[in-house]
Amino acid sequence: MNYRPQSEYELRTKLARKGYDPDEIGKVMDKLRHYGYLNDSELADDLFVSFRNRKCYGDTYIHQKLKSRGLHTNKHLTAEEEIDIAVSLLEEKVRIKPELLINYRKAAAFLLRRGLSQSAVMTALREVRTFEYED
Structure with a gap:
């Protein structure tokens, strides 16, 4: 059990x-x-x-x-941690669904559902887009 x-x-x-x-x-x-x-x-x-x-x-x-669950903590993720999480999640998702590189609305919605801040989402979208097109 x-x-x-x-x-x-x-x-x-x-x-x-x-x-x-x-x-x-x-x-x-x-x-x-x-x-x-x-x-x-x-x-x-x-x-x-x-x-x-x-x-x-x-x-x-x-x-x-x-x-x-009726709990509370004063701990929070830093902005840098959220950006790192957003970038890694988006890079992983793009490997599975490459069309997310051109469909920013779906990519942003995916990250927002994971509870990431809008600023982290926007930064991740810019970073992943730049990273992918540098090849």
């Missing part, structure tokens, strides 16, 4: 769905925090680092994923 760390929000939701009393849930959360089994800030930071290391998602996407 696979286990993954869960946030307090996720655990509270599951227990409430199973019909547990809110007071009981609160006591359980207190005990889990006390024994170190529940630490949302540590979990959020770990997940952020994990997403950043995958190098295929932008800051917006990462923070939306964290928010959906």
Whole structure:
């Protein structure tokens, strides 16, 4: 059986769905925090680092994923990291679909869906286009 760390929000939701009393849930959360089994800030930071290391998602996407699990972190990708991610994603996608070199709207949409900033997307489109035509 696979286990993954869960946030307090996720655990509270599951227990409430199973019909547990809110007071009981609160006591359980207190005990889990006390024994170190529940630490949302540590979990959020770990997940952020994990997403950043995958190098295929932008800051917006990462923070939306964290928010959906009831988590928050003050960490953010730098502009340079987002540009690097956007360029590498676009170069990889262009190898599979070369028509993206001339269809900027589809290329931009692909990168924006990955949660990359508009400035990173525009920079990546310029860099990949320049790189491809230098051959």
